[in-house]
Amino acid sequence: xxxxxxxxxIAQKEFADNLWSPRFIVLILAFIVIVFSISWHSGIGSxxxxxxxxxxxxxxxxxxxxxxxxxxxFDAICKEREAGSLNVLLTHPIYRDNIIAGKTLGAMLTLAxxxxxxxxxxxxxxxIESGAKFPLLRLNRLLIFAILTYLYLSIFLALGILGSxxxxxxxxxxxxxxxxxxxxCVVFGMLITTTxxxxxxxxxxxxxxxxxxxxxxxDFQKLSPSHHYAMAVSGRPSLSWLGVSSERPAVQGxxxxxxxxxxxxxxxxxxxxxxxxxxxxLIIMAFVTFLRQDISMDMG
Numbered sequence: 001x002x003x004x005x006x007x008x009x010i011a012q013k014e015f016a017d018n019l020w021s022p023r024f025i026v027l028i029l030a031f032i033v034i035v036f037s038i039s040w041h042s043g044i045g046s047x048x049x050x051x052x053x054x055x056x057x058x059x060x061x062x063x064x065x066x067x068x069x070x071x072x073x074f075d076a077i078c079k080e081r082e083a084g085s086l087n088v089l090l091t092h093p094i095y096r097d098n099i100i101a102g103k104t105l106g107a108m109l110t111l112a113x114x115x116x117x118x119x120x121x122x123x124x125x126x127x128i129e130s131g132a133k134f135p136l137l138r139l140n141r142l143l144i145f146a147i148l149t150y151l152y153l154s155i156f157l158a159l160g161i162l163g164s165x166x167x168x169x170x171x172x173x174x175x176x177x178x179x180x181x182x183x184x185c186v187v188f189g190m191l192i193t194t195t196x197x198x199x200x201x202x203x204x205x206x207x208x209x210x211x212x213x214x215x216x217x218x219d220f221q222k223l224s225p226s227h228h229y230a231m232a233v234s235g236r237p238s239l240s241w242l243g244v245s246s247e248r249p250a251v252q253g254x255x256x257x258x259x260x261x262x263x264x265x266x267x268x269x270x271x272x273x274x275x276x277x278x279x280x281x282l283i284i285m286a287f288v289t290f291l292r293q294d295i296s297m298d299m300g
Contacts, residue, residue: 009102010102013102014102014105014110015106015109017106018072024072027067027068028068028114031114058233061149062229066153066184066185068111069154069156070159070160072160073156073157074174075164075170076104077099077100078164078169096290100165100290119142119146141255141257144254144261148229148272149229151275152225155279155282156180158283158286159282160173161286162285163176163180165286185224188227192221192238196216197213218237225275226238231249232268233254233255234252234255235251235253236253250267
């Protein structure tokens with residue numbers, strides 16, 4: 001169909017633009033250097049060290065890698081608007097939903113490439129240094145880890161696309177998305193701990209009669225996507241700065257080989273489901289917002 005062809009043409013162009021963008025190359029190179037250094041240090045000795053290496057990587061991913069998702073999405077629409085090419089596109093037999101679908105698909109494909117390069121760079125570096133064999137069971141867990149990471153970063157990619165539609169300006173979109181990243185990932189634990197402390201009147205370091213504080217803190221943590229990613233990957237309620245963690249689940253994330261994948265799913269399926277539904281919801285919001293937006297004045 002012509003509509004499908006238009007979507008894939010736009011997606012292909014978006015993928016190529018992202019792939020050869022200087023900012024993307026700088027970001028992916030910086031991330032590979034970081035994870036390579038972590039994996040090289042962690043891949044000493046037995047296969048268990050490989051699991052520890054991926055848990056270290058999970059914290060880096062949770063805190064800092066959302067910035068790559070933001071970078072891929074923050075100007076997806078507004079760059080076309082600022083360049084004056086959005087109305088030119090719409091003068092052709094291309095519908096709005098073709099544009100937003102193609103832009104989103106191209107960015108998602110780029111993100112998948114980022115995950116592939118990063119995960120297997122880590123795996124390769126650890127195996128080279130340790131000389132350890134990587135059993136099939138652990139490889140299955142690695143694949144699930146990559147999927148969970150992709151879903152988590154897709155949330156921030158979708159936020160970036162939504163921001164590029166709402167703000168109509170690339171600089172403002174970038175600022176708002178960076179603010180969202182800092183709040184939801186980096187300082188969220190500190191903010192939640194402070195809020196729960198104020199509401200309950202309980203000091204975080206006071207271990208006496210702190211059940212109400214820990215319960216409220218745990219409930220508030222569920223508002224951040226980083227909580228659900230941290231739970232699914234590491235079994236830790238919070239990986240953000242100064243976050244206070246209450247009781248952990250019996251299964252300590254995807255690399256807890258003392259439990260089966262079935263036990264992992266039974267314990268943490270809600271967190272995985274939220275990681276699936278959140279980017280889907282944000283992408284739907286971006287579609288609806290763009291389709292209802294008045295772009296008749298977006299010339300030049």
